[in-house]
Amino acid sequence: xxxxxxxxxxxxxxxxxxxxxxxxxxxxxxxxxxxxxxxxxxxxxxxxxxxxxxxxxxxxxxxxxxxxxxxxxxxxxxxxxxxxxxxxxxxxxxxxxxxxxxxxxxxxxxxxxxxxxxxxxxxxxxxxxxxxxxxxxxxxxxxxxxxxxxxxxxxxxxxxxxxxxxxxxxxxxxxxxxxxxxxxxxxxxxxxxxx
Numbered sequence: 001x002x003x004x005x006x007x008x009x010x011x012x013x014x015x016x017x018x019x020x021x022x023x024x025x026x027x028x029x030x031x032x033x034x035x036x037x038x039x040x041x042x043x044x045x046x047x048x049x050x051x052x053x054x055x056x057x058x059x060x061x062x063x064x065x066x067x068x069x070x071x072x073x074x075x076x077x078x079x080x081x082x083x084x085x086x087x088x089x090x091x092x093x094x095x096x097x098x099x100x101x102x103x104x105x106x107x108x109x110x111x112x113x114x115x116x117x118x119x120x121x122x123x124x125x126x127x128x129x130x131x132x133x134x135x136x137x138x139x140x141x142x143x144x145x146x147x148x149x150x151x152x153x154x155x156x157x158x159x160x161x162x163x164x165x166x167x168x169x170x171x172x173x174x175x176x177x178x179x180x181x182x183x184x185x186x187x188x189x190x191x192x193x194x195x
Contacts, residue, residue, distance in 0.1 A: 001027070001052070002061040006034040009058035013040070016104060017048040017138050024050050039065070047140040049104040049163065052078070066167070066181055074167070074181040082106055082161030085192055086184035087118070088154045093178045094171030099146040101154060104163040105133040111160040115141055118153040125152075133162065156184065157192065 003009055010031045013024035023029070027040035027050070042050060052062045062078035074091075082104075092099050105111045116128040126148045133139050146154070156164045164184035171177035 001032060001040065002037045002063075003032050003034050003058065004061065005059060007058055008033040008036075009060060010055045011060065012053050012055060013042075014051045015042060015044055015048060016051055016106070016136065017044060017046060019137075021051070021136060024052075027052070047100065047102040047138045049102060049138050049165070051106060064181065066179065074179040076165065076181045076183045079163045079165075079183055079186075081186075082163050083186035084158050084161055084189065085187035086156045086162070086164035087187055088156065088164050088166040088184040089182050090151045090153060091166040091168040091180035091182050092150045092170045093168075093180055096175035097150045097168055097170035098175050099150045099166070099168040099170075101141040101146065101156070102138060102165040102167060103131075103133055103140065103156070104138050104165075105135055105160070106163065107135060107160055109135050109160065111135075111158045111162055113156060113158045113162060115145060116155045116157075117145075117149050118155055119149050120152070133158070155187070 012029050013027035014021045015024040025042040032038055065073050065075045111133045113133050114128050114130045117126050119125045129145050167181040169176045169179050
């Protein structure tokens with residue numbers, strides 16, 4: 001967490017996963033001084049997200065540094081706001097690979113999400129996949145979806161606001177040598193409407 005201004009802030013952080021949201025470790029409810037940077041350890045298993053809010057609207061910057069299987073760190077910035085469409089770039093750095101998406105529904109109702117691989121070349125892309133993301137929960141891509149082309153970007157569209165992140169382990173004997181992550185890029189609605 002980085003608080004760029006001179007005013008300190010109190011913030012709340014919730015760990016969101018496939019189960020009921022909970023306080024995000026020591027960052028659950030914390031006071032941080034102005035003009036400061038601080039790291040907060042949070043333990044999670046499986047696809048998960050941390051929702052950080054400033055209690056008084058004080059500006060801040062949140063980023064993720066995640067430890068991989070062999071102490072290899074990956075880092076990415078946080079998302080400013082949910083959006084109904086995202087592009088997630090590939091995070092695979094070698095073969096074998098274990099790619100995954102983290103799809104977050106921060107809202108109070110379930111959201112239908114469609115995943116489309118954006119493959120290179122002239123052949124037809126694999127068919128899109130649609131899943132339902134439970135309200136206030138996190139899910140990953142269906143098993144086997146990203147493995148069709150683990151170096152393809154993914155277009156994600158939803159019937160409500162979501163957040164999308166890519167993450168993977170890859171390389172080495174078992175695909176665990178390196179870890180990568182990348183927050184998705186929100187796609188403006190008028191871009192999708194114009195084709």
